[in-house]
Amino acid sequence: MTGAGGGTRPVGGPLAETPDRRGAYPRLTPEQLDVLAGYGERRQVGQGAVLFREGAPCEELYAVLGGLVEVVHDFDGPQERTVAVHGPGRFLGELGLLEGRAAFDTAVVREPGEVLAVPVARQRSLVARDPVIGDLVLRAHLARRSLLIGLGAGFRIFGSSYSPETGRLREFAVRNRLPHRWIDLEEDQEFEALLRRFSIGPDETPLVIWKGRDVLRNPSPADLARLIGLPAPAPGAARRDLLVVGAGPAGLASAVYGASDGLDTLIVDAVSTGGQAAASSRIEDYLGFPSGIPGGELVERAASQARVSGARITVPLEAEALERREQHYAVRFTDGSTIEALSVVLAPGVRYRRLDAPGIEHFEGSSVFYTATLHEARRCHLDPVAVVGGGDAAGQAALLLAEYAPEVCLIVRGGSLGKGMSRYLVDRVERHPKILVLLHHEVHEALGDDVLRSVAVRDGTADRVREVPAGALFVLVGSHPHTDWLAGALPLDQRGFVLTGTDAQAGADPDTWAALGRAPMLLETALPGVFAAGDARSGSVKRVASAAGEGAMAVRLLHEHRARLGTLVSSPGAGGGADPGYGDPPRGTGPREAAVRGAGAG
Structure with a gap:
């Protein structure tokens, strides 16, 4: 049997508790266990008892009070491996526990003792109410997910x-x-x-x-x-207070603030949580992280915060149409399902631009990529690679790939890196010994047989074509908004970005806004109660921090819209037809929620 630390032990041999690794296996203090006991129940467990099983829903967090518990991948299978061994004071589980997802491994009691079992719903409450224990659990869950990925579990x-x-x-x-x-x-x-x-x-x-x-x-x-049990929307579910389309930083921020304000909040995405931010090897300009933070970790934290706040996240679910129905909205999806909501935040983000050059399409998905994560970088340890683009994403990709590949060629159409790349990235790229920068160059053709072998590049200053050896090509030449499905539903600018505020008013129905007695608010589209945030909004600043700020602001404006509409509906002589739900105050009861309601009512 393979051990958690890469060693082995004979089946049935002696067990030793796994040392803590990067905060993945912290030990709770007696005081913290006492706090945890208020949310769960003590249970005696015998040798061989299975606390949770690979592939089955993980419904409880377990803290070990006595005995030893072994966490195993491929339990009783031909490739059984020990992931970790936990003794008294340790707790079990990983990231999927917060949603009651299927477990990626199995927990077996190896020495009889006692455990403290905390149901998922109570764990969420604990995480929200006790920041010290909550942060300890969240950090451990994030670290354990990384370790499981490294082990090739699942x-x-x-x-x-x-x-x-x-x-x-x-x-x-x-x-x-x-x-x-x-x-x-x-x-x-x-x-x-x-x-x-x-x-x-x-x-x-x-x-x-x-x-x-x-x-x-x-x-x-x-x-x-x-x-594998990722959450899906319930068929015929009741109308939501808030539907967020897009689970990047803007959408996740809207979900966090909406759910914590007591709104029944659902966030959906066509691919994954995180958007382009999740594909960034390191985000170095986000407030509060002076040394930067991996994009995947930042958005995983945000997604966990949204779930703890009470939001539901569903992927993959791709939107294809937005409709207005009386005083609420419906979004139709490509799988045939429809979700109705009183308010909608549109945060669909952007999609990568593809490169129009001979040979590119043939190698897409195998040797040509439109994102550069650790997943791709680790495959590039033998051959040189090429990166196309002159922006921050291309600079970050070149630096990441240079940690693995023997050589990285950065192909830039312009005459200077500083034109589209942040200064801190320019300095690091230009100083890196493994990165070759080709300015005034464009990709002319992708060359190879079954795999990419080289890239033909054209020198714009000399109108000359030459080959650059490359086993992989990373194309990071910008993006376009993922808003095709919104065409006809609300006004977009010439490039397809969603118009908001005064820019949206020209394409709005004047009678609708006259009845409300106001114009579209800052992040509001031409449809009342439909807001846009993040990279897909016309005029937005294409930064993670800005996107998160807009997502939070959209919820603040949503409350103001609901408060004004509630006043309109209840006033003497007001026209009927509005959904009474709009007049209801948010259900949150915390001080921040009260402050939001007070501000919105004004």
Whole structure:
């Protein structure tokens, strides 16, 4: 059996508690255990008892009061591995616990003793009320998720590195930080045995195997999400107070503030939580993090905060239409479902621009990428790579890839890095010994056979084409707003960004706003009660901090809209037809919520 620290121990051999690693396995003090006891119940547990099982919903947090508990991946399977061993004072579980998701491993009692069991709902309350214990638990959960990803725990994806379908599944898993292991059918001997074991044909790949027995043949990301128990909207669910479309920094901020104000809040995204911020190797200009913070960690913290606040997060769910229905709204999704809400915050973010050059499409998903995360970087340790772009995203990608690849060629169309890149990134890129910067250059063609071998680049100053060796090409040349589905529902600017405030008024229905006795507020679209925040909003500042600020501000303006509409509905002679729910105050009872209500009522 493989040990958590990379060693082994004989099955049935002596167990030793796993040392703490990066805050993943902290020990609670007696005082903290006393606090925790107020939220759960003590239970005696015998040797061999299973506290939670891989693939089953994880419904309780367990703190060990006595005995030893072993956390195991592939329990009783051919590849059983010890993830960690916990003794008295330690607690079990990882990030999915906050939503009652399926566990990625199994907890088995190895020495009888006593545990303290805290239900998921009470754990959320604990995290919200006790900042010290809450932060300790959250930090541990985040660190454990990273360790599980590093161990290759969770489900397995079998597929070719040249397959776009495999690429989509892997991107979904990586972007959602789901523990998994990818087995390349071009290189791994295990695949042939798998085909025979499950009677699978070569045309049925890629495959996803979960718990060693559940098999999905050529699944979509939505199929994978259902298999592992990611939350999905309940059929026929009641109308929401707030629907947030897009789970990047702007959308997550709206969900946090909306839910903490007592609004029934649902946030959806077509791919994952985090948006482009999650793909950033390091965000270095976010307030409060002087040395920077990995984008994935920042958005995972934000997503956890939204869940603790009471918001529900559903991925993947892609919006395709927005409709107004009386005094509320409906968003229709590509899977055929519809969700109604009294108010909507649009934070769909932007999508990466693709490169229009011969050969690019052939290598997309296998050698050409539109984001650079650790997932891609770790595959680039043998061959030089090329990065296209002159902005911050390209600079960050070049620096990340230079930690793994033998050489990075940064291809920039302009004549200066400083034109589109932050000064701190320019200095680091220009000083890095493994990064070669080609100014005044464009990609002319992607060259190779089954994989990318080199990139032909054109020198704009000499009108000359030459080849640059590259086993992978990272294209970071900007983005466009993900707003095609909003065309016709509300006004967009010439580039497709959502118009808000006074800019939206020209395309708005004058009778609608005359009846309200006001014009669209700062972040409000041409539809009353529909707000836009983040990168997809026309005129927004394309920064993570700005997006989060707009998301929070949108909820503040939403309250003001509801308060004014409530006054209008209840006033003598007011026209009927408004949904009474708009006049209801937020259900939150904390001091911040009271302050928001007071401000909105004014």
